[in-house]
Amino acid sequence: MSSPQTGPSSEQPRADTHQAEQRAHGPEQQKQWAMTSAPEASAMSGWLAFAGSLILLVGIFNIIDGFTALFRTDYFIVGEGQLLVFNFATWGAIWLVLGVLQVATGVGCLYDMTWARTTGIVLASLCAIGHLAFLAAFPLWSLLVIALSVLVIYGLVVPGKRATT
Structure with missing residues (x-):
């Protein structure tokens, strides 16, 4: 006793065939899907993040x-005429430009x-040299900034994480 819905001429064999085809192709498609790697996230080097933060701070x-110089x-220890190079107005302009670039x-x-x-390497080097020349005006601060510039360099x-030799 078969009803018209479950009889031999119904859609049931076609559905079974379709499901069988999906099962036959399914594992390959699933295997391909499972074997594809996720896009590699570009993680920043810890040193680069440290140096970037430090050069921003400097x-x-x-x-x-x-x-301050302008x-x-x-505020500084020595007078205008006792600076190693230039005067305070020139130093102020130099530090402003260098600071904005940094x-x-x-x-x-x-x-x-x-x-x-x-x-960053070039600017940190210029900063260290500049503070070496500015050492007489503000010695402790200049030594601190020279040390920070060396850390930046x-x-x-x-080398970063993605670097190859």
Whole structure:
């Protein structure tokens, strides 16, 4: 006793055949799907993040130095004529420009830009040399910024995770 819905001419054999075809192709498709790797996340090097943060911080320090040299010349230990090079107004302008460039480079490092490593090394070197010349005006601060600049250079020179030899 077969009803018209379950009889031999019904859609049941076609559905079974369709399910059998899906099962036959299913494992291959599932295997291909399972064997494809997830897109590799580009993780930033820890040293690059450290150096980017540090050069950003040193850039902000240099901007503060620049404003201080421009507007409060009495803040420093030595007078205008006792500076190693230039005067306080010139130093203020130099520190402002260098600080803004360092902040931009620090942001570039944090976004893993390729140009930021080289630019950061150059700017940190210029900052260390500049603070060496500024040493007489503000010795402890200059030594601290020189040490931070050396750390920035080290952090930018260390190879990243994706580097190959």
